[in-house]
Amino acid sequence: MPELPRLRLGVSACLLGQPVRYDGGHKRDSFVADLLGTHFELLPLCPEVAIGLGVPRRPIRLVQTAAGLRVRGVHDPALDVTDALDGEAARVSRDLPDLCGYVLKKNSPSCGMARVKTYTEAGMPNGRASGAYAAGLMARQALLPVEEEGRLNDPPLRENFIERVFAYARWQALTASEV
Numbered sequence: 374m375p376e377l378p379r380l381r382l383g384v385s386a387c388l389l390g391q392p393v394r395y396d397g398g399h400k401r402d403s404f405v406a407d408l409l410g411t412h413f414e415l416l417p418l419c420p421e422v423a424i425g426l427g428v429p430r431r432p433i434r435l436v437q438t439a440a441g442l443r444v445r446g447v448h449d450p451a452l453d454v455t456d457a458l459d460g461e462a463a464r465v466s467r468d469l470p471d472l473c474g475y476v477l478k479k480n481s482p483s484c485g486m487a488r489v490k491t492y493t494e495a496g497m498p499n500g501r502a503s504g505a506y507a508a509g510l511m512a513r514q515a516l517l518p519v520e521e522e523g524r525l526n527d528p529p530l531r532e533n534f535i536e537r538v539f540a541y542a543r544w545q546a547l548t549a550s551e552v
């Protein structure tokens with residue numbers, strides 16, 4: 374019997390062991406890379422590399438400003454990649470319509486799904502928010518199942534994510550067949 378194609382998930386590339394972090398390291402997650410990788414096609418995506426920041430690179434963080442939430446260099450406030458990260462979220466949303474879910478790296482000012490630390494312009498911690506790329510992705514694809522690797526260690530959250538991925542894939546197939 375021919376093998377059915379595996380559903381495709383976007384994954385923060387550092388979770389799959391790619392050395393794309395600002396310091397040249399990775400954050401390989403064995404549940405994501407090994408277990409999810411057995412059942413799904415995992416597509417590694419690093420928005421910071423995609424917008425040309427390079428590896429290694431200067432660290433960035435979320436900053437609350439009078440103009441709203443921005444992503445700026447920790448040591449170089451003139452570096453502002455907010456719009457570039459949002460543009461990358463738009464590109465992925467447009468060019469990868471076959472993704473059935475996305476596993477994001479927690480605490481990243483780009484990829485973090487929620488609860489990423491924000492700072493004042495003076496550098497004081499002042500709250501939590503989604504990373505800029507993740508926010509752009511979720512705003513454009515409100516139905517796309519999204520989770521963070523840390524939360525997938527929780528069995529009910531993991532089961533819920535997998536169920537949402539299959540439901541989303543069925544919905545995608547249904548809407549495609551109606552065109």
Ligand code: SF4
Nearest residue numbers: 386387419478481484
């Ligand atoms: S968290 Fe996202 S932006 Fe940061 S290294 Fe991983 S994939 Fe790249």
